[in-house]
Amino acid sequence: xxxxxxxxxxxxxxxxxxxxxxxxxxxxxxxxxxxxxxxxxxxxxxxxxxxxxxxxxxxxxxxxxxxxxxxxxxxxxxxxxxxxxxxxxxxxxxxxxxxxxxxxxxxxxxxxxxxxxxxxxxxxxxxxxxxxxxxxxxxxxxxxxxxxxxxxxxxxxxxxxxxxxxxxxxxxxxxxxxxxxxxxxxxxxxxxxxxxxxxxxxxxxxxxxxxxxxxxxxxxxxxxxxxxxxxxxxxxxxxxxxxxxxxxxxxxxxxxxxxxxxxxxxx
Amino acid sequence: xxxxxxxxxxxxxxxxxxxxxxxxxxxxxxxxxxxxxxxxxxxxxxxxxxxxxxxxxxxxxxxxxxxxxxxxxxxxxxxxxxxxxxxxxxxxxxxxxxxxxxxxxxxxxxxxxxxxxxxxxxxxxxxxxxxxxxxxxxxxxxxxxxxxxxxxxxxxxxxxxxxxxxxxxxxxxxxxxxxxxxxxxxxxxxxxxxxxxxxxxxxxxxxxxxxxxxxxxxxxxxxxxxxxxxxxxxxxxxxxxxxxxxxxxxxxxxxxxxxxxxxxxxx
DNA sequence: CAGTGGTCTAGACCACATT
DNA sequence: ATGTGGTCTAGACCACTGT
Numbered sequence: 001x002x003x004x005x006x007x008x009x010x011x012x013x014x015x016x017x018x019x020x021x022x023x024x025x026x027x028x029x030x031x032x033x034x035x036x037x038x039x040x041x042x043x044x045x046x047x048x049x050x051x052x053x054x055x056x057x058x059x060x061x062x063x064x065x066x067x068x069x070x071x072x073x074x075x076x077x078x079x080x081x082x083x084x085x086x087x088x089x090x091x092x093x094x095x096x097x098x099x100x101x102x103x104x105x106x107x108x109x110x111x112x113x114x115x116x117x118x119x120x121x122x123x124x125x126x127x128x129x130x131x132x133x134x135x136x137x138x139x140x141x142x143x144x145x146x147x148x149x150x151x152x153x154x155x156x157x158x159x160x161x162x163x164x165x166x167x168x169x170x171x172x173x174x175x176x177x178x179x180x181x182x183x184x185x186x187x188x189x190x191x192x193x194x195x196x197x198x199x200x201x202x203x204x205x206x207x208x209x210x211x212x213x214x215x216x217x218x219x220x221x222x223x224x225x226x227x228x229x230x231x232x233x234x235x236x237x238x239x240x241x242x243x244x245x246x247x248x249x250x251x252x253x254x255x256x257x258x259x260x261x262x263x264x265x266x267x
Numbered sequence: 268x269x270x271x272x273x274x275x276x277x278x279x280x281x282x283x284x285x286x287x288x289x290x291x292x293x294x295x296x297x298x299x300x301x302x303x304x305x306x307x308x309x310x311x312x313x314x315x316x317x318x319x320x321x322x323x324x325x326x327x328x329x330x331x332x333x334x335x336x337x338x339x340x341x342x343x344x345x346x347x348x349x350x351x352x353x354x355x356x357x358x359x360x361x362x363x364x365x366x367x368x369x370x371x372x373x374x375x376x377x378x379x380x381x382x383x384x385x386x387x388x389x390x391x392x393x394x395x396x397x398x399x400x401x402x403x404x405x406x407x408x409x410x411x412x413x414x415x416x417x418x419x420x421x422x423x424x425x426x427x428x429x430x431x432x433x434x435x436x437x438x439x440x441x442x443x444x445x446x447x448x449x450x451x452x453x454x455x456x457x458x459x460x461x462x463x464x465x466x467x468x469x470x471x472x473x474x475x476x477x478x479x480x481x482x483x484x485x486x487x488x489x490x491x492x493x494x495x496x497x498x499x500x501x502x503x504x505x506x507x508x509x510x511x512x513x514x515x516x517x518x519x520x521x522x523x524x525x526x527x528x529x530x531x532x533x534x
Numbered sequence: 535c536a537g538t539g540g541t542c543t544a545g546a547c548c549a550c551a552t553t
Numbered sequence: 554a555t556g557t558g559g560t561c562t563a564g565a566c567c568a569c570t571g572t
Contacts, residue, residue, distance in 0.1 A: 030560060056538065067562045072539090082529065088539045089569035106528055202530035208519045209476060209494035227476035227494045236530070252475045259526055261373055262349060263469035263503070297541060323557065334543045339558090355558045356550035 035064055036074035040238050043083065043094065046197045053091040054084065081201050097190040106189065106203060109162070109250065110258050119154040119162070121188075124219075126150050126178040128170060135167050138234055139242050146170045150181060152188075153219060160220045161255055167245040172198060189235075192244075198237055200244070206232040207257070216249050229257060302331055303341035307505055310350065310361065313464045320358040321351065348468050364457040373456065373470060376429070376517065377525050386421040386429070388455075391486075393417050393445040395437060402434050405501055406509050413437045417448060419455075420486060427487045428522055434512040439465060456502075459511075465504055467511070473499040474524070483516050496524055 029037075039060075048054060057075065061068040075092060078084045082105055086092045103116045110116050131139070131147045139147065147167045154162035166188065168176065173196055184191050192198040208230040217224040228249045235244040250257060296304075306327075315321060324342065328335040342359060345351045349372055353359045370383045377383050398406070398414045406414065414434045421429035433455065435443065440463055451458050459465040475497040484491040495516045502511040517524060 032560080058538085067564095069563085070561060073560085075539095086539060087570085089537080089571075091538060091570095108528075203528045204530070205526055205528070207474065207496060207524040209496045209517070211478070211492075211494045225478075225492070227478045229474060229476045229496065240530075250476070257474040259472055259528070261375075261470045261472070261526070263471070263507075299541080325557090334545095336544085337542060340541085342558095353558060354551085356552075356556080358551095358557060 031066060032070045032073035035060075035066065035071060036077055038064070039074060039078065040083070043199065044197055044238065048094045050094050050096040050193065053093050056091065083199065083201070097187070097193050102187045102189060106200070108205075108257050108259050109156070109255050111255060114258065117156050119156050122153045122155070123178070123181045124151040124153055126181060131167060135245055138245050139167065139169055141169055141171075148173060148176055156255060159254070161251050161253075163216060163219055163249045165247045167247075169243070172196065172243055188244075198243055200235045201237055202240075203233050203235045205234075208232075210249070212249070220249070220251055222251060222253075226251065228252075231257075298333060299337050299340035302327075302333065302338060303344055305331070306341060306345065307350070310466065311464055311505065315361045317361050317363040317460065320360050323358065350466065350468070364454070364460050369454045369456060373467070375472075375524050375526055376423070376522050378521065379523060381525065384423050386423050389420045389422070390445070390448045391418040391420055393448060398434060402512055405512050406434065406436055408436055408438075415440060415443055423522060426521070428518050428520075430483060430486055430516045432514045434514075436510070439463065439510055455511075465510055467502045468504055469507075470500050470502045475499075477516070479516070487516070487518055489518060489520075493518065495519075498524075 039054075042048070054060075055063070057068050057071050061071045064071065075084065075086070079086055083095055084092050085095050103118065107116060107119075109119075127149050128146055129149055130144070131141065131149075135147065136143075136145070141147070147169055150164075150166040150168070152164040152166065153160060154164065156162075170176075173192075175195075180191065180195065189200050192200060210228050210230045212220060212222055212224055212226040212228055214224055216228070217226065220226075220228075228251055231246075231248040231250060233244075233246045233248065234242055235246070237243050306321075309315070321327070322330070324335050324338045328338045331338065342351065342353070346353055350362055351359050352362050370385065374383060374386075376386075394416050395413055396416055397411070398408065398416075402414065403410075403412070408414070414436055417431075417433040417435070419431040419433065420427060421431065423429075437443075440459070442462075447458065447462065456467050459467060477495050477497045479487060479489055479491055479493040479495055481491055483495070484493065487493075487495075495518055498513075498515040498517060500511075500513045500515065501509055502513070504510050
């Protein structure tokens, strides 16, 4: 009945979907998710280095055989996850794990006026061990899988502010050594990325009010009983796969812990 | 030189932009932002009530004289801000300020297993006062502007867990009374929305480690010196306009404070 | 100037929900 | 069967960056 002008060039449309590389599981996913997953696969594989320009949206569109809008849709999510940055007129770049990103995205400790400061990190200990069942469970490890345990002391304004106990699955950081931790510039997250191609996307944090016990008090140089915030943080890479468990004690003296809820787009 | 087939129907395109209602300032904004702003204006005006279906995307598109994709772009941000919910095949609805939203979006206190519980609120005091300079500054008030100060005690599992001191600008909540607070069902935020058409979009929180002083210890029924998390939270409506300052003391005993960084879209 | 991302269009088809 | 939101297309034009 209806005189729709449909399928003027019929053979080129649905075919493209199955023209995707075979290792991509497109079932049940919208096309842009598939594109996004393929791009993240290449990122994880180290195909582009931080700061480097990705192919243009047009190039990606023709490469994948999809419309440019579909590529943009995939890129939109990568931008939202702080994995890439777009610069109008210049290109799209794999985000560098700069102090800027670290400070504004994952580093929650500020001065009372809201300004942020780069912490100085001192690695106090480094060992390989069989984790507690609790640690093993949170990191989703197989039985008898081992972890590296790193203890760091963080200084702000020359004062001891934070004591970190970091647990990393040995399977994901096979060649990690004490020397790498001591010698490195920048944050732990930049180390994960540059040396192991592990990109941290998101973290879940659990905060508790505690007081300093004797050990913590000694290391942080405060009286026993000083109030501290205990932060149990689990960090994830793609697919919500856990890569790091960090237990921190934070001294909020001259500093505070800040975060926002819901303020991403804002008018 | 180039045989672009441009402007086949020339008069209908750019004209639409200026065909917008005159009270909209479209300068420098992309069209979808203008659409979004206009929709939020109507929401603030109470044009639709919570739970009610908005016009269809197609209807909005023809009403504003724009493409359906542009309306979707505006809606995408409203969805991201938890203002509306889309249901495929049904429609788009102004989000109800349900316990569900409250619990999963703004309520950060959970049991140690991550489960959430609806707090029971007891209003301990209600008064109108001239705020401290600090409170006045954070709420962005004019000189001599007054605030309502509400003190609430929150119970979880029958135990006293949190002590809130809430500051509200009188100008934005003109008819607020003690009775409204005592009589209400649901959260403070639902009260703001239902009675004053004020929709809270986002909050900034500042956390400090403290110990219970004599007054707090008495009210929370814990020993003096018990570690607490002090949370100074500023809540905003559209345009990052502050509407509430809340200073809370949280007892993390059987409970903890949880939040995520960066986990909105996730693969 | 050419090339990039940013916005916008007009439509098609799909998946889902309701009648 | 109808109507909704969800996805996708092919292309145009704009704003910006670099030459």
